[in-house]
Amino acid sequence: MTTGFFDGISKARFEGPDSTNPLAFHHYNPDELVLGTRMEDHLRFAVAWWHSFAWEGGDPFGGQTFIRPWHPLDDMSGARFKADVAFEMFDLLGVPYFCWHDADLRPEQGNYTDNVRTLNEITDYIGEKMEDAGTKLLWGTANMFSHRRWMSGASTNPDPDVFAFAAATVKSCMDATHKLNGENYVLWGGREGYETLLNTDMKREADHMGRFLNMVVEYKHKIGFKGTILVEPKPQEPSKHQYDFDAATCIGFLRKYGLEGQIKLNLEQGHAILAGHSFEHEIAVATSEGMLGSIDMNRNDYQSGWDTDQFPNNLPEVALAYYYILKAGGLTTGGTNFDAKLRRQSLDPVDLIAAHIGGMDVCARGLKAAAAMIEDGSLDTNLAARYQGWNTPSSQAMLESDLESITARVVSEDINPMPRSGRQEVLENIVNRFV
Structure with a gap:
């Protein structure tokens, strides 16, 4: 029995580049071997629960445009229905993974105890669905940026009670991720920064954030979580300046607090652009230090100065990203998470399926192009020639x-x-x- 949300939409199949079916894969063939490894195992696609099911279609100048049966998410029956729809979509797309924030899954209860109770309830339900579907959890994380309590940060908040609430929230989300056999756990400091230096003790905040991350690593080992801990860089928006500005900044921060051997990076294309970098630059920085963990695949609108989180369609950008990923040995515990959302005018369920199909196809084309560049060897040959003088x-x-x-x-x-x-x-x- 289905929810009916995706009625009339068939499971996406690989039909090849000559197909004109917009709901078929033209390039993504999970079993195709690329450099001796199945395409699905290279790409490790994941659906983001937040943009796909939690987002209501607002932007800085306008409110909700998407009318979903679970909006607003104010009770657990809506949360369970949303989970039912999500797993139907995972099946239609054939994706092996998904990702979530706690606030995506359960209604906000207004207090810690009830937030944990509802998180445990919905993740128990999701766990049962995972057993039936075979879909796995790439990573979980805590939303510590949306609620007003986080307006001045989480681990960097000047109020120690907020720090405590953040620590307890992360513990609950790590427990839920561990329960669901998640392969990573992500920390994104959406408010870990400042609006003005006039009310900010930057050294104290950085020290608190460094200690917080050490607590996370300590708890990981205590509970026997085998997944990778990841941090995700972003330069600004919503904060004027965020302490996790880009890959290089995060690597320096992790080294300062003795975490370089414990935490890797989750890199996002859109965040790279906001930092004034290319995606391949951020990947190359992380791989040069052995600290690439996972990627969020999306794109920004180059005519806009903010994080538009669109589905990828720029083949050269995607190909170069996978080129440097493959050169570094590929994604291990990480994957390709579509941290991307529909446009406000794309209202229908079929739009959600089509967007992911298109993104998966672009990634498949990019992966194959990257593999072909590696097999051709011309880039390597030219690079070696440029530095040959250093070999004497x-x-x-x-x-x-x-x-x-x-x-x-x-x-x-x-x-x-x-x-x-x-x-x-x-x-x-x-x-x-x-x-």
Whole structure:
């Protein structure tokens, strides 16, 4: 028996690039081997519970446009119905994973005890559905940014009672994630930052956040949670400045508080753009330090200055993202989570299915393009050639030398280097052959 929400929509199938069916996969074939691994196992797709089922279609200038049977989510019967619809959608798409915040799953109760009670109730229900469906939990997390109690932060809040409420909330969400055999746990500090330095003790707030993250790691080991702890960078919006600005900032923060061996990064394309970076830049920064955990796949509108969370459709961006992921060994416990939402005018259930199908197809095309670039080897060959001078014994010895010795060598050998082309356009042309 179904909910009826997706009546008339069939399970998405792979029909190949010649199909004109907008609700079929043209490029995503789960069993296709890419570099010797099934496509599904490379991409590890996940549906985001928040944008897919909790979002009501508002924006900064207008309210709800989506009318769903569970809106507003004010009782547990609505929460269970929403879960029924979610698992129907997972089945229609054939996705192996999903992700959630606690506030996506259960109604806000106004106090901690009842929030935990309803979270446990709905995750018990979801656990039963997971057993029947075979769909797994990629990660859980706590929403510590929407309710007014979080307006000045969670772990960085000047009020110690808010810190305590945040710690208890994360514990409950870690317990629920562990119960559902989640493969990761994410912390996104949506309000961990400041609006003005005039009322902010930045050092105290950073120290509190560092201690909070250490508490999370300590609790992970205490309960035997085998998943990966992830933090998710974002530079701004809603805070004027957030302490988890970008990948490099997060890595520095984690090293400062002794967490570099315990926590990895969950990177989002839209957040990379807000930070003034490309997605592949953020991935390359994380992989260079061995700290890539998982990705949130979406895109921003380049004509807008805020986080629009649209489904991906830019093939070159997606291909380069997967190129650097594959070069680093691929996603391990992480996956490709669609932290993306419909446009406010896309009102119908079929729009939700079509959006995910399109995003999955773009990711599949990007993955295959990335694999083809790796197999071709031209980018690697050009990169190696650019740095070949560093492979000589004298160049390596220079790194163990000192300024005086290097200066003497420059004088004695009359070193007077001329610039060499970076060949950017040639490299871009190589990429364009595949995308």
